[in-house]
């Protein structure tokens with residue numbers, strides 16, 4: 526059963542351009558792999574089905590370190606504070622899709638397997654873009670930020686379980702399953718919560734890892750105490 530506050534995106538256009546794929550694998554066109562990369566891109570375009578599932582919900586404070594969403598408790602002080610002034614939240618999972626994942630697993634040549642992995646990443650980006658566009662067009666939330674379980678010690682990976690619970694049967698609807706260690710399968714999948722927020726928030730602002738290649742914002746060593754510490758009012 527589908528409610529109008531749940532949205533399933535399964536018809537996401539995806540056709541990886543060979544030049545974009547070459548850039549993704551950091552390979553110069555002169556390297557002489559154009560034809561092979563183009564063949565991979567065509568194979569992928571024929572079977573790829575990136576998908577996303579999201580749900581609009583109203584967060585309720587539970588206590589100082591938790592919120593309740595659709596009757597499900599989530600434990601994170603940072604999430605609790607970030608959602609304090611948010612009157613709605615978009616809970617989501619987006620994925621490259623099982624079709625592409627299974628196709629990539631069949632690639633035994635190491636170079637082809639590497640390219641196939643890059644195609645999966647591009648398909649995931651297409652799913653995330655479609656998800657964010659759908660939220661923006663349908664709900665016009667204004668400026669938003671997002672958080673994902675596992676990005677901070679404050680909101681550990683185990684919290685994938687309640688997030689999936691909010692979304693219902695994620696496996697049946699978009700093929701994403703959780704492993705015993707709470708990792709998503711296909712591995713090119715993301716989950717999280719997007720919420721209205723004037724001031725931009727990135728988990729990276731609270732993360733001290735210096736060598737992370739995916740950092741999206743500088744680390745602010747005083748931010749936690751300033752906005753999320755015991756003295757912060759919520």
Ligand code: SF4
Nearest residue numbers: 728729732737739740
């Ligand atoms: S800096 Fe890297 S590890 Fe830390 S939250 Fe950002 S992306 Fe994740």
